Amino acid sequence: MELTGAEILVRCLQDEGVEYIFGYPGGAALHIYDALYKQEKVKHILARHEQGATHAADGYARSTTKPGVALVTSGPGVTNTVTGIATAYMDSIPLVVISGQVSTALIGNDAFQEVDTVGITRPCVKHNFLVKDVKDLAATIKKAFYIAQTGRPGPVLVDVPKDVTAQRCEYVYPKEVQMRSYHPVVKGHPGQIKRAAEMLLGAKRPMIYSGGGVIASEASRELTEFTRALGFPITNTLMGLGAYPATDPLFVGMLGMHGTYEANMAMHDCDVLLAVGARFDDRVTGEVKQFCPDARIIHIDIDPSSISKNVRVDVPIVGDVKNVLSDLSKAMKAAKKEPDKQALSVWWKRIDGWRKFDCLGFDRASSLIKPQYVLETLYRLTKGEAFVTSDVGQHQMWAAQFYKFDKPRRWINSGGLGTMGFGLPAAMGVQFAHPKDTVVCVTGEASIQMCIQELSTCRQYDLPIKIVNLNNRYMGMVRQWQEFFYESRYSHSYMDALPDFQKLAEAYGHVGMRIEKPADVEGALIECLKLKDRLVFMDFITDQNENVYPMVAAGKGHHEMHVSPSQARAMEDRELA
Amino acid sequence: MRHIISILLENEAGALSRVSGLFSARGYNIESLTVAPTEDPTLSRLTLVTRGSDDVIEQITKQLNKLVDVVKLIDLTEGAHIEREMLLIKVNATGNMREEVKRLVDIFRGHIIDVTDTTYVIELTGTGEKLDAFVDALRGAGIIEVVRSGVSGIARGERSLRA
Numbered sequence: 195m196e197l198t199g200a201e202i203l204v205r206c207l208q209d210e211g212v213e214y215i216f217g218y219p220g221g222a223a224l225h226i227y228d229a230l231y232k233q234e235k236v237k238h239i240l241a242r243h244e245q246g247a248t249h250a251a252d253g254y255a256r257s258t259t260k261p262g263v264a265l266v267t268s269g270p271g272v273t274n275t276v277t278g279i280a281t282a283y284m285d286s287i288p289l290v291v292i293s294g295q296v297s298t299a300l301i302g303n304d305a306f307q308e309v310d311t312v313g314i315t316r317p318c319v320k321h322n323f324l325v326k327d328v329k330d331l332a333a334t335i336k337k338a339f340y341i342a343q344t345g346r347p348g349p350v351l352v353d354v355p356k357d358v359t360a361q362r363c364e365y366v367y368p369k370e371v372q373m374r375s376y377h378p379v380v381k382g383h384p385g386q387i388k389r390a391a392e393m394l395l396g397a398k399r400p401m402i403y404s405g406g407g408v409i410a411s412e413a414s415r416e417l418t419e420f421t422r423a424l425g426f427p428i429t430n431t432l433m434g435l436g437a438y439p440a441t442d443p444l445f446v447g448m449l450g451m452h453g454t455y456e457a458n459m460a461m462h463d464c465d466v467l468l469a470v471g472a473r474f475d476d477r478v479t480g481e482v483k484q485f486c487p488d489a490r491i492i493h494i495d496i497d498p499s500s501i502s503k504n505v506r507v508d509v510p511i512v513g514d515v516k517n518v519l520s521d522l523s524k525a526m527k528a529a530k531k532e533p534d535k536q537a538l539s540v541w542w543k544r545i546d547g548w549r550k551f552d553c554l555g556f557d558r559a560s561s562l563i564k565p566q567y568v569l570e571t572l573y574r575l576t577k578g579e580a581f582v583t584s585d586v587g588q589h590q591m592w593a594a595q596f597y598k599f600d601k602p603r604r605w606i607n608s609g610g611l612g613t614m615g616f617g618l619p620a621a622m623g624v625q626f627a628h629p630k631d632t633v634v635c636v637t638g639e640a641s642i643q644m645c646i647q648e649l650s651t652c653r654q655y656d657l658p659i660k661i662v663n664l665n666n667r668y669m670g671m672v673r674q675w676q677e678f679f680y681e682s683r684y685s686h687s688y689m690d691a692l693p694d695f696q697k698l699a700e701a702y703g704h705v706g707m708r709i710e711k712p713a714d715v716e717g718a719l720i721e722c723l724k725l726k727d728r729l730v731f732m733d734f735i736t737d738q739n740e741n742v743y744p745m746v747a748a749g750k751g752h753h754e755m756h757v758s759p760s761q762a763r764a765m766e767d768r769e770l771a
Numbered sequence: 772m773r774h775i776i777s778i779l780l781e782n783e784a785g786a787l788s789r790v791s792g793l794f795s796a797r798g799y800n801i802e803s804l805t806v807a808p809t810e811d812p813t814l815s816r817l818t819l820v821t822r823g824s825d826d827v828i829e830q831i832t833k834q835l836n837k838l839v840d841v842v843k844l845i846d847l848t849e850g851a852h853i854e855r856e857m858l859l860i861k862v863n864a865t866g867n868m869r870e871e872v873k874r875l876v877d878i879f880r881g882h883i884i885d886v887t888d889t890t891y892v893i894e895l896t897g898t899g900e901k902l903d904a905f906v907d908a909l910r911g912a913g914i915i916e917v918v919r920s921g922v923s924g925i926a927r928g929e930r931s932l933r934a
Contacts, residue, residue, distance in 0.1 A: 312785055317796050321839040324784070341839060374934060375781055375842040499833035502826070 199328040199359040200225035203292065206335040208235045209367045212263050214254060214626050215239070216247040220267025221307060222294030225359035239626065239655065242647040244271050246619035248278020249645065252287050253623030256606045257581055259412060261288035261342050262623060268294045269307030272353075273314065277613055280318040282349040284610025285433060286410055288342040289349035290335075291315075297357040298326055311353045320348030328361035333368050340371040345378025346497040347410055378496065382513030382521055390468070390492045390509045391525035397466035398537035400426045401486075403449060403478075406433030406609070407471015407495060409602045413516035414438070417470060420519050424526075424533050427545055429457040431472050433609040436599030441578070446545060450478040451746050452591040455553035458744070458752040460545050461486055469493040471515040474504040475610070476748075484751030494518045553744050554595055555761050562737035563712050565589060565664045569596035571716050572634065572662060575723060580632040580660075581606065581624045585617035585641030588670035591742045593636040615644030618661065622648060625657045632660065632723065639665040639733075640689055649702040652729050660722055661731045663695060666738045674741045678756075699731030708733045773802075774828050775847040775854060775924045777932055778817040778835060782808050786840040790817065793838065799823065799831055803856075803921030814842065814934055820922050842934050851927040857894070857920040858902045863913035864891040872912050879905045890915065 197205065203226055207215065216239045219227045230238050241247035244266045251262030262282075266272050272293040282289045296305040312324045321341050323334050331354070338350040394400060408417050414437045421428050421444055428438050429449040438445055447454030449461055461467070467489040472478070474493075479485045482505055493500075493507040494515055501510040511518050556566045569592050572580075582597055583606040584590040590607055599605045606624055608616040621635040642663055652659055664670075672687040696706030705728050709718045715734070722730040743758035757765065780786050787806060794801050802820040809816045821831060828846065835841050847854070864872050864886075872891055876883055881895035895905055899922065906917060926932070 313788070316785075316789060316792055373839070376839050497837070499830065499837055501833075503830060506826075 195364075196362040197365045198225065198229070199331055199354065199361050200229035202328065202331050202363070202365050203335065203354065203359065204229040204233060204236060205365055206332055206367055207263065208233070210335070210339050211260075212236050215263040215265050216241055216250040216254070216623065217265030218244050218247055218267070218271060220271045220294065222268035222296055222356045223265065223271070225356065226265065226292070226294065226354070238265070239622070240651065241619065242650050243645065244274035245278050245615065246622075246645050246648040246651065248275045248289070248291065249281065249613075249616050249619035250623035250626075250648075251289055251291075252278060252282045253583060253606050253620030254627050255282075255287050255289060255623070256620070257603050257624040258627045261290055261339060264289065264291045266291070266293050267307065268296055268311065269309050271307070272311045273309060276315060276318065277615075279315055279349045279351065281608050281611045281613045281616060283318045283320065285406060285608065286347050287349065288347040290338050290342050291349060291351045293351060293353050294359070295324070295353045295355040298355045299357070301355065311351070315351050318349070319351050322351040322353065324353045324355075325358055326355070328358050328363045331358065332366060336368045337371055337373065341376065345376075379498070379512050380514045380517055382494065382511040382518035384521070386509055386511045387518065387521050387525050390511060390522060391529050393466055393490060393492060393509060394424070394468060395526060395529055395531045395533055398534055399463060399465040399541045400424070400468070400533070400538070401460050401464035401466070401489070402426050402428040402468045402470065403431070403461065403472055404428065404434045404437055404470040405431040405472025407515050408434055408437035411471060411496070411515040413471070413519055414602045416516055416519040416523075418442075420523050423523070425538060426533070427460055427542070429453065429461065431475070431478055431609070432594055432607065434472065435594060435605045436602045439600040440598035441600055446549070448594055449752075450475075451480070452595065452742050452744065453746070454595075455551050455744050455755060455757065456545055456548035458746060458755060459548045462752040463544070464489045467491045469495075469507070470519070471495060473500045476504070479504060480746045481749050481751050484753075551757070551761060551765055553757055553761055555764065556740075556758065557760055560712065560737060563709065563715060563734055565592050565666070565734070565736045565740055566596055567712060568662060568664060568715055568734050568736070569593055569636065571719055573597045575716070575719050576632055576634070580604070580634045581628060583607065583617045583621040583624060583633070583635045585637040585644075586612045586614045587638050587641060587672075588666075588674065588740075588742050589636050589638045589641070589664040591671075592664070614641040617641060618659070619645050619648045621659045622651060622655075622657055625659055626655075634660045634662055636662045636664070638670060639663060639667065639692055639695070640669045646698075649699065649704060649729070649731075653703040656727065657729060658725070658727050659729050661729070663731065663733045664736050665692075665695070665733050666736045666740070667692065668738060671742070677741070678745075678747070695731055695733040699729070704729040704731055706731045706733070708735065710735045772824070772828070773820065773822050773848065775852070775922060776819045776821065776832065776835070776844055777847050777924055778819065778844040779809070779842040779932060779934055780806075780815045780817050781840040781842065782813050782815040783840060786815065787817070789838050789840055790819070790835065793834055794821075797830070797834065799827065805921035805923050811934065816932075818921065818923050843932060845926065845930070845932045847924045847926055850930055852924055853927060854898060854922050854924040855896050856899050856902055856922055857896045858905065859892060859894055859918040860906065860909065860914065861890055861892050861916040862909050863889060863915065865889050868912050872909065875905070875908050879908070881905065
């Protein structure tokens with residue numbers, strides 16, 4: 195039977211097993227929306243802005259092993275998704291974005307709501323397609339899902355002109371994809387793996403640094419077993435948190451610009467570094483000339499272009515992290531050699547010394563609410579089991595430092611692009627994927643306002659997200675940089691004329707709370723978590739001047755951290771004693 | 772270092788802009804670019820001349836390989852290879868210069884492919900250096916117009932680039 199392009203598109207989504215698509219209708223997408231209306235298998239979630247739809251699809255993908263799907267119209271519909279697509283691209287998240295386009299006869303005519311979608315999105319997608327013939331539609335959708343999920347995952351956009359969604363043809367969904375130009379490498383090179391095994395077994399001061407690739411590859415178990423078998427210290431990047439259990443004694447915390455003192459010092463002093471599914475981002479390495487100066491480096495990554503891009507490595511291994519780690523374990527066993535236990539125990543003594551500095555310590559006697567205290571309490575009350583999304587800024591770093599993720603896919607944040615406005619819509623996607631779980635959005639009063647309209651979506655679908663708004667009346671991270679590097683000239687980082695968030699939440703049909711005293715923090719969180727079926731917006735009025743510590747300033751090495759004034763005093767006291 | 776990168780590319784709308792977009796987005800430069808379909812009409816062959824340190828060239832080839840439309844590529848400058856450019860040049864040809872220009876064309880083994888009372892159009896292929904030398908030699912005659920293709924290249928001997 196012949197189907198219309200719109201019907202074919204929806205059938206493709208059904209056959210791909212898509213449960214939810216996040217979108218917003220408009221002229222060029224109306225045939226597709228009509229086809230969606232006539233079926234029930236694929237559930238469409240109506241966002242309030244296409245950026246929100248894309249972030250929601252992204253949050254869905256990050257918290258599951260499935261790709262996120264977004265559907266938008268042409269012109270402004272698709273330009274609004276660009277931030278969402280770029281966010282997913284930077285963090286290697288599998289997304290399929292379907293955009294309506296003006297009819298093929300109008301393309302290039304500056305038609306109403308026409309933009310060059312393929313051109314605009316080209317630099318921030320893994321791949322994109324313009325479908326000009328309905329006969330190519332099903333095969334293109336199949337390719338889009340395949341490309342998005344395989345190799346290094348990423349967003350793929352399919353632009354579908356309106357007339358193509360009206361044309362008819364026979365529907366056949368291809369079972370397999372054959373592309374002569376696309377063959378992701380899966381297995382690591384055995385010779386390189388052997389070299390890596392020998393290097394690791396000879397290490398005196400080894401260090402494992404793992405990133406989001408471990409999560410993308412579903413390799414947490416392999417990484418955990420591998421690390422425990424060796425007893426090596428391990429740090430995670432911001433994107434990798436949860437890939438290795440944060441409560442495990444071998445875990446030394448996050449590394450990088452706001453990493454822990456022990457993680458950064460161990461990076462600086464290690465002699466063999468194993469990088470697993472991480473890409474040596476500038477926020478992780480600090481000044482590359484001072485990065486791990488004494489270390490030989492092994493790098494496992496599925497993307498050859500990630501290897502030796504920022505930092506030259508000694509043993510590159512291209513392949514899927516999961517496969518390579520299990521092959522590497524075998525190679526280490528085959529080497530019939532044990533790690534140098536004595537050297538390792540000396541190394542651990544040094545690391546434990548660094549740990550004693552308690553670099554995340556903060557002033558607990560303050561009469562103002564300390565943001566760290568809110569997150570520490572949230573962690574305790576949710577027993578570390580919540581899904582936590584975040585926006586971008588100080589609150590994001592504190593969440594990463596104080597919420598100890600023991601499982602992968604629980605920490606959902608925009609690491610690479612640093613997209614303010616990501617947290618709330620991403621939390622919607624997470625909550626759809628995990629309707630029974632607690633989903634918390636940690637945000638600030640600046641970030642939350644960038645996609646606040648999604649509170650309306652949350653009401654429509656009764657999403658019981660818990661919003662923890664750390665309200666310091668500043669763009670906190672901007673203010674912190676201005677304090678440190680611009681002699682406290684707080685240029686346009688002050689949030690004047692803020693709304694009453696409690697009333698705003700109530701206006702959207704949710705529960706709003708305003709918490710002003712440290713003594714009320716715990717009680718408010720308990721009350722919020724009890725309201726299982728309601729969205730609760732908790733507006734915490736926090737200390738305006740709190741900074742995120744430790745901090746490796748741009749252009750500095752890992753060993754040149756700023757620590758908080760109180761911890762610096764504690765360090766001095768200990769050294770004097 | 773100057774490198775000639777030869778790419779087999781899906782002959783599809785937008786494929787070329789993925790390649791050129793990659794160069795501009797990542798701050799690499801393209802000195803010249805030649806592209807045309809191959810004997811298999813679904814494939815284009817693109818020859819690109821760029822400059823960069825070994826690290827930069829390594830990134831360029833890795834990033835190019837990542838593009839879904841790129842089927843295969845080689846860096847021709849890694850081995851023995853032949854490179855050619857084509858030049859079309861229109862010059863004044865009047866009076867005693869008519870003979871002088873013709874002699875120069877013979878010396879450089881070019882061809883005069885269009886003649887009027889006052890002008891010649893000359894075709895010449897060769898390396899970029901040879902073409903530069905020829906253009907310099909013709910300066911005295913009065914150059915009206917110069918058109919040069921980018922570099923085309925192929926590896927010598929057994930080495931080849933096939934899908």
